[in-house]
Amino acid sequence: MEAETARPLILVTGATGNQGGAVVDALLEQPGRWRVRALSRDPSRATALAARGVEVVAGDMADAGSLKQALTGVDGVFGVQNSRTAGLDGEIRQGVTLVDAAQAAGVRHFVYTSVGGAERVRGIPHFDTKWEIEQHLRATGLPATVLRPTTFTEVFTMRGAGIGLGMMAAGLGPAKPLQMIAVRDIGVFARLAFEQPDDFTGRALELAGDELTVPQIAAALKAAGRPARYPRLPKLVLRAMGKEARMLFWFGESGYRADIPSLRALHPGLLTLEAWLSGRSDRLGRE
Template sequence: MGIAKPLILVAGATGNQGGAVVDALLGRPERWRVRALTRDPAGAAARALAGRGVEVVPGDMADAASLARAMAGVHGVFGVQNSRTAGLKGEVEQGVTLVDAAKAAGVEHFVYASVGGAERVRGIPHFDTKWEIEQRLWATGMPATVLRPTTFTDVFTFRGAGIGLGMMAAALGPAKPLQMIAVRDIGVFARMAFERPETFAGQAVELAGDELTVPQIAAVLRSAGRPGRYPRLPRVVLRAMGKESRMLFWFGESGYRADIPALRALHPGLLTLEAWLAAGGGVRKAA
């Protein structure tokens, strides 16, 4: 009998980033087995994963007992949390519980999806939560990699994206660029981290595949046949948003600092916004 392939537990496997990690790992069937953690193993998303050969297990990132069961025999864990669904306190609880469970289970490599700039800025609520989880992860001494994605390319094609572009334009002005990453590439880097621990373990890597000003973003969208118009908003509109505007102003003051040429050397297929759109990014597929 052959040696069993290492098993990776993907927490958040039915979400965008977790789903991208599943896709990337399934792209190397000779190397990895994939286990997906979900609160609803009977749901359509979980059943679709099972149909692709993923082992689906029930569990909750805030429930240590269910995590202990899910981590039996696991080599590595990918973790991501969402403050929009869990709330800020819930995000931290989920992240810390997952990290502690992985440590207790003797997991050999933990890959955590944080956010670009988490180590450089305070006062952005969903950055602060991820920084807190990062600190807990490093404190365990467990072999780990932190991936810090920048703005997702998807945000430029969501419903109401024009308003978002208008707010970015107000914060950034016409010349300050914004870095961005296709979610697919987050999955690729997570897989690379598991495959190359000698390179990635102990590292925090900011991720971006493109860097464009807001007018350039709008032009790329229009050239791809997508809506690229946005309103001209005064900065006072952003100030009225309170804490929610802190991230936008940070984009203009400092912002992301991913080393895109170095990342492309590691992953030559890293997508630009134009390439992501050309590949069908942002187009909803029929279920």
């Protein structure tokens, strides 16, 4: 029992979702190194995690009272929120409440996943919320690492991906590249942060494993036997979308700036789009 409790205990939020699930996977790839606790509003939906040896606890990131027990004895926290399910104000409330609860519990390392460019651009609603949470985290003085993922490679194989690629083409044009990251690799970087707190605490890392133009993305999809056609949309279609198009125009104006060679030095297995397409396991649909 003493050896068991000596292993660091990591609380993972969003563990039944894409990013949180990737963090759980990365931690469990090192058997005997970590104890993993998953926060879930409905533990009955996390039976697959429990079967893998993850401790599943009930809790709501917006409810400080429910987080107190979940954070008992925790060494590190992985925090992720989803504005699509919580709403923009709800995302901020969840993020701030989790950070404050972690600080009160004496957590030694908080890893927060934000979004690439959050510190550089305003007016993209789901970037602004994450920047607000980042600022609150920084103000608390809690030892922390911020991960800022770029576009997920997974979006290129989701239902309706052709329309999304067409909108990206309208914002980027044919020659400007888009940076992207496999969700699996976000989990690996989170694990690296927990493994090497002296090197990662206080850092904010923009994450990407590849950088391709839209035509190059389509070519990679076609080579992998995936649907690769996308509509040629005029920019006026994007303008009609209002605030939701701000991100697409930003892709063309400035966009992501991850230092991919430096990231690959930290994580040599960092996936390109081609590598991800050739070796992916179909686990889409997790929120």
